[in-house]
Amino acid sequence: xxxxxxxxxxxxxxxxxxxxxxxxxxxxxxxxxxxxxxxxxxxxxxxxxxxxxxxxxxxxxxxxxxxxxxxxxxxxxxxxxxxxxxxxxxxxxxxxxxxxxxxxxxxxxxxxxxxxxxxxxxxxxxxxxxxxxxxxxxxxxxxxxxxxxxxxxxxxxxxxxxxxxxxxxxxxxxxxxxxxxxxxxxxxxxxxxxxxxxxxxxxxxxxxxxxxxxxxxxxxxxxxxxxxxxxxxxxxxxxxxxxxxxxxxxxxxxxxxxxxxxxxxxxxxxxxxxxxxxxxxxxxxxxxxxxxxxxxxxxxxxxxxxxxxxxxxxxxxxxxxxxxxxxxxxxxxxxxxxxxxxxxxxxxxxxxxxxxxxxxxxxxxxxxxxxxxxxxxxxxxxxxxxxxxxxxxxxxxxxxxxxxxxxxxxxxxxxxxxxxxxxxxxxxxxxxxxxxxxxxxxxxxxxxxxxxxxxxxxxxxxxxxxxxxxxxxxxxxxxxxxxxxxxxxxxxxxxxxx
Numbered sequence: 001x002x003x004x005x006x007x008x009x010x011x012x013x014x015x016x017x018x019x020x021x022x023x024x025x026x027x028x029x030x031x032x033x034x035x036x037x038x039x040x041x042x043x044x045x046x047x048x049x050x051x052x053x054x055x056x057x058x059x060x061x062x063x064x065x066x067x068x069x070x071x072x073x074x075x076x077x078x079x080x081x082x083x084x085x086x087x088x089x090x091x092x093x094x095x096x097x098x099x100x101x102x103x104x105x106x107x108x109x110x111x112x113x114x115x116x117x118x119x120x121x122x123x124x125x126x127x128x129x130x131x132x133x134x135x136x137x138x139x140x141x142x143x144x145x146x147x148x149x150x151x152x153x154x155x156x157x158x159x160x161x162x163x164x165x166x167x168x169x170x171x172x173x174x175x176x177x178x179x180x181x182x183x184x185x186x187x188x189x190x191x192x193x194x195x196x197x198x199x200x201x202x203x204x205x206x207x208x209x210x211x212x213x214x215x216x217x218x219x220x221x222x223x224x225x226x227x228x229x230x231x232x233x234x235x236x237x238x239x240x241x242x243x244x245x246x247x248x249x250x251x252x253x254x255x256x257x258x259x260x261x262x263x264x265x266x267x268x269x270x271x272x273x274x275x276x277x278x279x280x281x282x283x284x285x286x287x288x289x290x291x292x293x294x295x296x297x298x299x300x301x302x303x304x305x306x307x308x309x310x311x312x313x314x315x316x317x318x319x320x321x322x323x324x325x326x327x328x329x330x331x332x333x334x335x336x337x338x339x340x341x342x343x344x345x346x347x348x349x350x351x352x353x354x355x356x357x358x359x360x361x362x363x364x365x366x367x368x369x370x371x372x373x374x375x376x377x378x379x380x381x382x383x384x385x386x387x388x389x390x391x392x393x394x395x396x397x398x399x400x401x402x403x404x405x406x407x408x409x410x411x412x413x414x415x416x417x418x419x420x421x422x423x424x425x426x427x428x429x430x431x432x433x434x435x436x437x438x439x440x441x442x443x444x445x446x447x448x449x450x451x452x453x454x455x456x457x458x459x460x461x462x463x464x465x466x467x468x469x470x471x472x473x474x475x476x477x478x479x480x481x482x483x484x485x486x487x488x489x490x491x492x493x494x495x496x497x498x
Contacts (some may be wrong), residue, residue, distance in 0.1 A: 097188045206274050208317060210344065211309040213272065214352045214367055215302045216295040217319070217342040220267040223295075224260035224323050224340045225358030231256035232330070239331050252327050257281050260323035260340060267295040268321075274314045276470040279321040280442045306371035318345045318470040320445040326417030328394045335359040337393075339419030343445030345468035353449025355419045364423065366453035378454055378484050379428035388413055389490075390421045390430035399436040406493040422447030425456065425484050432490045433482040436461065436498045441474050444482075451482060458482040461498040463491055 231237060237254040261281040268277050270292045319342065324330060326337040338359060344352040354365045366372035381388070387410040391399045400412050413430055415421050418439065424430045445468050448458040459465055460478035479498030481491055 093188070093191055100188060206272075206314040207311045208272060208275065208314050209297075209309055209311055210352060210367060211302055211306055211370075212297040213275075213317070213319075213344055214306075214354075214365065215297050215299040216267065216271050217344065217352070217354050218299060218302070218356075218363055218365055219296040220264045221340045221342045221354045221356040222358075222363060223263040223267065225356045225361075227259035227263050228256040228324055228330070228338065228340065228358045231259060232335070237331060252331055253281070254324070254327060254331065256330060257324040257327060261321070262287070264321050264323055264340075264342065266292045268319060271295050271297065272314070275317060275319060276314075277319045277321060278442060278470055278474060279323065280440065281323055301373070302365075302367075302371075305374060306367050308370050312346060316346050318348075318468060319343065320345065320442045320468060322419070322442040322446070325419045325443060329416035334416060337416035337420045339417055339423075341419050341442070341446035343442075343449050343468070345445060345449075348467035348469035348472065349465075350445055350449035350452055350468055353446035353453075355423060355446050355450065357423075364426075364450065366450045368449060368453045372450075372453050376426060376450065376454070378426050381428045381431070386411055387432070388430045390415050390424050390433050392416075392418075392421070392435055399434060402436055402494070402497050403434055406497065407490075418443040419447060422450065422458075422482060425451070425482065426454070431483065431486065433480070434461075434490075434494065436479040439476050439480060441466065441468055441472075441476055444476070444480060447482065451484065454484060456482065456484040457487045459491075461491075461494055461496065463495060 231254065237256060239252050239254050241252055258281060261279055265277060265279055266287045266289060268275060269287060270289050271294060321343075322339075322341040325339045325341055326334075329335070329337040336359070338357070340356045340358055342354045343350055350368070352365070352367045354363060356363045362375065364373055364376045366376060387407065389403050389407060389410045390413045391403065393414040393416045400414070403410060403412050410431075413424075415424065418435075421430070421433045422444075425433060444458065444466070448466065448468075450456075451458050459481055460476060461481055462478055464478070466476055466480070477498075481487070481494060483490055
């Protein structure tokens with residue numbers, strides 16, 4: 001209707017197709033007046049379906065395709081929309097169930113009518129018109145005409161005629177429902193409820209703005225950092241031990257960890273209740289969200305330093321939280337190593353991250369492909385003749401010996417906290433961050449996101465990317481290698497050592 005319109009002229013019922021832009025279409029053969037609309041619809045369908053061939057631009061009546069980008073709708077594939085297929089299946093199943101239910105209601109109504117007639121004293125056998133229920137009076141066999149009609153009826157009609165049948169011994173006998181009919185109706189009801197519930201979950205799936213989620217993550221990381229600083233200032237760490245690592249080092253936890261955890265998790269639950277969140281701490285205390293302040297979803301610095309935003313279904317996102325990284329150093333007052341980290345992963349790939357240094361009151365963040373904080377700068381080392389490899393201070397294992405064996409000319413720098421060691425790459429302190437033993441994904445996800453935004457790389461020591469989906473094992477068993485440059489040079493001697 002936007003390209004061609006039908007116009008009748010001369011009062012004789014003769015149709016004429018005319019291009020809106022003025023190019024007349026050749027007159028079709030004269031059809032009968034009552035076939036005019038059908039004929040025009042066929043011509044329109046054929047004209048629209050015919051592919052554009054070379055030279056069609058000059059062919060009279062052929063409307064050229066509009067230039068790309070002008071008044072065109074985006075190419076949306078309905079099958080790729082969440083819940084579209086399941087919604088169609090639900091509608092189809094609902095239609096089938098309603099059809100079956102209507103037939104059952106008709107049969108039940110006919111049966112009730114037959115019972116009323118029988119109870120009222122009718123001594124004869126009745127074959128009710130347009131019904132598929134046979135009712136026999138006590139002791140009376142089916143009439144020959146009824147038997148012949150039964151044999152000539154189709155299989156489906158006979159199946160319905162057997163759905164409800166009065167006992168031949170009398171109407172006082174037991175009415176027997178067909179097992180097949182009951183099974184079909186019950187199965188249809190179960191499937192209908194299942195698909196309606198699943199369809200409802202998918203079709204109403206929440207979508208989240210990455211820019212808003214990043215803004216909230218920065219705000220909440222800073223809230224968590226404030227709790228970490230407050231606990232240290234109050235000297236109320238209340239240090240406990242979660243056990244020992246594989247290397248035999250103590251794995252402590254403090255009130256700073258828990259209070260930071262509650263501040264971050266409660267804020268995320270307040271703003272994004274359906275979001276999957278994985279945190280290092282697992283406090284099971286119920287959160288009173290009514291007393292939680294809504295995190296800032298529209299930070300000016302994020303809006304100013306990012307180029308675009310994405311709206312992503314919530315079931316594709318996972319947030320990883322480390323409420324206090326470098327807890328051992330925190331208890332030893334080595335506060336320069338302490339960080340609070342929040343990371344956003346989409347389908348297992350880090351797309352945004354925050355590393356907050358609470359005792360320096362600095363936050364570093366990045367949204368991969370869109371923007372990053374202005375203080376996230378890759379600085380060069382003063383001495384480029386020596387390669388510096390930063391490794392764990394409290395979970396070193398055999399990493400020092402391995403690095404010195406594989407990279408004999410490198411200088412090994414021990415440090416605490418995975419967040420600090422990642423930032424050492426940006427500060428120009430180290431060329432590579434190496435870890436050869438097990439490490440948890442909440443320790444490295446935010447750093448991985450920042451490196452992705454700066455064209456750096458973080459993988460395990462096999463060279464494989466690390467997946468951060470919430471259904472994955474939170475343990476990374478194969479070490480890590482992180483660099484801003486010269487990744488292959490460091491991977492070659494270290495590959496497979498973890």
